[in-house]
Amino acid sequence: MKEKIEEFIKSLEKDNKLFKYLCNKSDKEFVPEKDTIFYAGPYWDYNEKIAIIKAILDGDWLSSGNYVRQFENEFSKMFNFKYSSMVNSGSSANLITINALKLYYNWKDGDEIILSPSGFPTTLTPIIQNNLKPIFVDISWNDLNFNVKKVEQVITDKTKAVFISPVLGNPMNMNYLAYISKNHKIPIILDNCDSLGSKWDGKYLSDYCIVSSCSFYPSHHITTGEGGMISTNIKEIYKIAKSLSSWGRACVCVGTEGLLKNGACGKRFSKWLDGYNGIIDHKYVFSNIGYNLKPLDLQGAVGLEQLKKFDKILALRKSNNLILSQIFSKIEGVRTLKELPLADTSWFGTGIICDTQKLKEELMQYLEDNRIQTRNYFAGNLLMHPAFKDFGDIKNYPIANDVIRKVFFIGCSPVITKRMISYIKDIVYKFKEL
Template structure:
């Protein structure tokens, strides 16, 4: 009779064979095959890791989650981290941790957070959910990032933080932003969901501020299908973030902790105001929290994806450069993206802005591309204040949103992700060339 080890090896070997079977004879047919703007890129290693996790039948977050966090911290050089079920949850936990009454200087309802209206909604939502007031400044026209020259103008006596994304993987002006934050003792939250493996002046994006957040959705730089992470160098902030992710409890024991007296050794001998003497520490709640954990099976995939990140980044840069060089001749029609001096973007995608008063509209070009199998996307919410859900939120606008409006009306993006091929990229360039020739 086969041992469990033998059976596992046979199962995993068959998984590899299944992957090979599924991926053979995949040919790109221009005009018929889809050119996706993003997508998962994996091989048999991810499939085997996830099947191996299923065979363990550990149904919640466990050792593979610990392994992913350890590997992620080693890569980034940050001290503390946790995984969550999405980048959106990472943003919620990050802002909520800075509002926890258990840190020395918590933000409170009515405090202001400087941010941009050019955003994915879940960068903004945690500000609103915590009763804070977003203060919107404009973005730069061609980097699509927060305009750091406008930060001073946006400041008020209620300003407590700056929160922004490195848009589409393009690093924001972090030296200026951090100097501003230090000058006025402000928190900085870097939404790095689209910018994993991007650098600014030799320093990794996500390692400048008090907190950084990441998304591992299927479209992102690496994927767990769904999933996200939060990193910080502050033990105080980390403890509150962990609490908020795990129902708000004060206890930091792992799920399934084997020591009956808890990891701290003091599960039943602590004293808390208003609670009976020796109340079980696992059921003491120090924050208003949630259950935002991912599954271990997702982290099993993440461990393998993280190993591939350097090659993924290399491909993204190559694909961006190929498209940029191919479309440079059309600068009369498009604003091409710009990276700041010293920035090394790991591009999530390539944004293009149709110039005002041109021979065609954004609708014209994206319809042309989509009809020929080339996926496009808007730059997220554009101007989020124009969206139905946000028209009546409490907020302040500082200095106008001229460039944000240009993006709202004229910007779209196309893919550069590692799953694209030279043939696909050539087809994208040729399709845009044909469109321009016809206007």
């Protein structure tokens, strides 16, 4: 069967030029003034699409299996983790991360987690969903992350962790945060959805953190359509995370491990239940109150191909950010987001900081009118939104409030090609006749 599939794939490659053409949409197709420049999108080609077809044709089970397992292993190797567990989204990864840490450390309801008021909602929501209390620290104009110098002011005996989430990929001062973490014995958790590959002082941001989550939605550095990852070096946390995303089951076998007669633990059929004096299958023993957040195996297959592109993606994001920053800095009253001295940023987007709300609104409207997509600095201040208004008083976070007025970003993803950047330059230089 395997040979037949290989034969079919080869025939697609050889004989079907149309298929290959459709898989590899290229720069040449961008038509200025007609096409929209999306702020991001999947950077994929023939290889990912073939991987999907192959995974469907040779997959026995469709749900998480060997491709997911391989992707978890390769992802761990590439980003310095011992263990990774794939789920169906970055939001699910955050939900499982917080739930797993609550169980691992035995946090109590009402314990406190420190985070930024500016960012994506599903960094915050898992804290609330797990009956923990979010404690916000206003952001800093230097890097638009929460102000590390103010973290110690909010630490109490209920503080259990700091949850960082660099929105545009650019790190905060991790040395200072690591010092606080050590001094107060509180772990750092990383929502790495927007900062995969970012480093501080030569180390990945995740190297400073107990658990990292990641998103593979198409606007992120690598994509599997939808998808997410929870990564850690602590086996027990990994096992809890795997269990929570698989109905809460005790057995965490994945892929071919599930086909081993006695599972990876070697004792699949044993006396697992205290209340039952008999042999029972470990796969039907439930150790946690879980969810089903598993991905499809074909998402793992796509992830494996995306990892091969990661170095190129990183380089393109960096160079696009540099060029776009230079272009936008020419506008009077505009500066772009810069990284701190020890940071090496895997940029999610190019941050545009305007002197006034009027300038921000005019510039965003102008770019949108010219089919160049823009994005707010995500939620601005999450506490301004109906869902979160009861979790804090916006008056206490003046910079987060100002961010919604003065900051937006445009994409620097590799789907933004040289031709598009040249068009963006022409348009920006015409803004108020620069």
